[in-house]
Amino acid sequence: MDVAAALAELFQLQAKDLELDQLEEEIQKLPPELAEIRTQWEERLDRLTELKEQLKQVRREYERNDLELKDLTQKRSKAQEEQLLAESAREVTQYENRIQQLSTRIDELTELTLPLIEEMERLEEAIGALEAELSELKPKLEELEAENEARIQELKAAFEEKRAEREAMAKGIPVPVLREYEAIRRARRGLGVARMIKVGETFRCEACSVQLPTHVAQKVYQGKQLVRCPSCGRILWKGD
Ligand SMILES: [Zn+2]
Numbered sequence: 507m508d509v510a511a512a513l514a515e516l517f518q519l520q521a522k523d524l525e526l527d528q529l530e531e532e533i534q535k536l537p538p539e540l541a542e543i544r545t546q547w548e549e550r551l552d553r554l555t556e557l558k559e560q561l562k563q564v565r566r567e568y569e570r571n572d573l574e575l576k577d578l579t580q581k582r583s584k585a586q587e588e589q590l591l592a593e594s595a596r597e598v599t600q601y602e603n604r605i606q607q608l609s610t611r612i613d614e615l616t617e618l619t620l621p622l623i624e625e626m627e628r629l630e631e632a633i634g635a636l637e638a639e640l641s642e643l644k645p646k647l648e649e650l651e652a653e654n655e656a657r658i659q660e661l662k663a664a665f666e667e668k669r670a671e672r673e674a675m676a677k678g679i680p681v682p683v684l685r686e687y688e689a690i691r692r693a694r695r696g697l698g699v700a701r702m703i704k705v706g707e708t709f710r711c712e713a714c715s716v717q718l719p720t721h722v723a724q725k726v727y728q729g730k731q732l733v734r735c736p737s738c739g740r741i742l743w744k745g746d
Pocket of ligand 1: 700711712713714715716735736737738739740
């Protein structure tokens, strides 16, 4: 095969590959404004979940207390009613003690319950504020998401078009050359083929700048076989 001719085509193909890399990178890149608003959105959403969970726990505790309070109050009313029917002073005192005990417990529990009510109010307010912030953010977020989606679709269309061109170019290059080039590109991320450039009386690899031994430069010039840079391993092309 005519290695020199194949490499000239390969070099052009590489230019196309680099454009494809660029497009891919652009597709991945999130617009800063969108990244910022997504972060704001997610932070508030996380906080909202947290607050709702807190509210659930406080409410559960409140309901438990409330239930117990109702029960104790009922028992006290019953004791008060029964006290009226007491038949002896001793019995009256017994009821009195019982009523006193229940009242103490009711007072204790009420004191524990009041802060819970305040806490629930505080949490509900915070949740309401967060929900308002979220609904305020939403239209902007949706707008930016839609814009980004459109941007990506456009880039993807450009990418597909370029890839088709690239595939057409690849058909003109011998498969072993292409395979080697692709393997190097995967390993070295970026360039698979590099030009040999003349600097004074010496030759260098354009990709890694290493000075090439004369026998390597000669082989590259002859263009009869694939020669790789002894330093970076890329395929060397003698250039136009
Ligand atoms: Zn090199």
